[in-house]
Amino acid sequence: MIDGAVLETGRLRLQAVTPALARADLQDRTVLARLLQAEVSPNWPPEFYDEDARRWVLVMARQNEAECVSFYVLLKREGARPLLIGSAGFKGMPENGVAETGYSLVPEWQRQGLGTELVAVLLRHAFERMSAQAVCAHTFPELIASQRVLQKNGFVRRGISEEEGAIRFEISSEEWRALRAP
Secondary structure (H helix, E strand, O other): OEEOOEEEOOOEEEEEOOHHHHHHHHHOHHHHHHHHOOEEOOOOOOOOOOHHHHHHHHHHHHHOOOOOOEEEEEEEEOOEEEEEEEEEEEOOOOEOOEEEEEEEEOHHHOOOOHHHHHHHHHHHHHHHOOOOOEEEEEEOOOOHHHHHHHHHOOOEEOOOOOOOOOEEEEEEHHHHHHHHOO
16 A cells, blocks of 8 residues: 555555654654654664664655655554564655665564565555656665565666665666566
């Protein structure tokens, strides 16, 4: 299901980051948990979502409040409140038709197929709601699991990364639609 502020998969709920949520994330985990109506993983925040990244997300939430570009990743749990396990989204709206995506999960929830599920719903959002013509992602050569998540979602190594030492992956809307065709 996709609806402006929330994206859902079988196991995940992606809650759009608002300025209030981003401020709470920087200042008070208890307030963040209350606003999300969730528990916060003891290992919050995940790798690659340091304080600088969280401050950047706050700026983006203020600038793009009408468009959902950043999300908190919540694990749905039977009979319990959801658990905040990651962050995901886009580095703004598409530029020249290309949206750049990124995500990070806390370590104890990696290698369980959640990253693959997460990237799939981000692609759907980018192509169906953001009118992207392509989505790119950057990762590092040593992050094999991250590369596999991208490949499972149809990304191919393409282009040159602007990030030093990183490699760039991309999928076009045509490639994505072809993968989804029956």
